[in-house]
Amino acid sequence: MGQKGRRRQNLARNGVNRRKDSLYQQVGGGDSQNGETLTYSMPYLPEDIWHRIHSLMPMRDAARAACLSRAFLHSWRCHPNLTLDWQTLCSKSKGGGGNFSRKIDSIIRNHSGIGLKRLELDIFDDDRTLPYIDSWLQFAVTPGIEELTLGLYKSAFRPMAELGPLRSLTTLHLCSVRITGDEVGCFLSNSPALEQLKLYDCKEIIFLKIPCMLQRLRCLSVFSCWMLQLIECKAPNLSNIYASGENIKLSLSEALCMKDLCMCFPNVIGYALAELPSIMPTLETLEIGSEDEVVNTPMLPTKFIHLKHLNIQITESDDYFHLASFLDASPSLETLFLDGI
Structure with a gap:
């Protein structure tokens, strides 16, 4: 190959390398080894995209990246x-x-x-x-x-x-x-x-x-x-x-x-039976718990029309039969869970 051919080949090779390097940016965090600063090549992206990537990292990883890279250090100060x-x-x-x-x-x-x-x-x-x-x-x-x-x-x-x-x-x-x-x-x-x-x-x-x-x-x-x-x-x-x-x-x-209600306090069962059907007509899931319940089963004027899931937790000494009012008032009930505290 003549001198001109070798020159064209070198120019072509250098052109490819320049185009390749333009797609990357050198990032140095000040770390050194044997007196030489370590740098890392990262794909070139607009700054706002790097900020977005950094913001999606877990906080520990984002902090470590900020220690490694000056570019990430800037976005760390705005980490969301x-x-x-x-x-x-x-x-x-x-x-x-x-x-x-x-x-x-x-x-x-x-x-x-x-x-x-x-x-x-x-x-x-x-x-x-x-x-x-x-x-x-x-x-x-x-x-x-x-x-x-x-x-x-x-x-x-x-x-x-x-x-x-x-x-x-x-x-x-x-x-x-x-x-x-x-x-x-x-x-x-x-x-x-x-x-x-x-x-x-x-x-x-x-x-x-x-x-x-x-x-x-x-x-x-x-x-x-x-x-x-x-x-x-x-x-x-x-x-x-x-x-x-x-x-x-x-x-x-x-x-x-109201779709989902969970309450736990004394006498909550009587409150739920007496008050909830009228004030929460769309209730679908009800979980109630009481360690101190005064048994007083009211006649319900309205029903839990949409109630599908009922979870009741009461002390084992309480009479479970007074809870039958819940069944009468819940025509759409699919699951019932009773648990003694």
């Missing part, structure tokens, strides 16, 4: 999902609560707050954590948040009116949080898109009022809120309620969409 709990941050660490608090504080300080959609904050209530809580909550409760889970273990969450509307919030879970019923009501009134509300072990709530403006609320769960006496709900499209406690009363101005 943060799970800040002991299992995620300290499962392999021998450090105590102080180390745990510093890890959370470092993550929050390095996050821009932009693009945050879901935050789960599950922390311990001790002297090392308390100084940080207010700043963490100010970071978390922003107008763009969609899912908020707070496990504060007796720490206070005092949402103020100046927070403004949280128009994107669809899910709120509060576990062992010191918050009053009025404060919950204030928070709900600023969350018109809320679809799911779950309260667990929130001992300062006595009266829970859910406003009619929550047109999208579908599911309400209230467990172990031992001071709670009354749930007043005016949300028109609520279809699922799960409630347990001591002496909870339900006041539902709108229950025409």
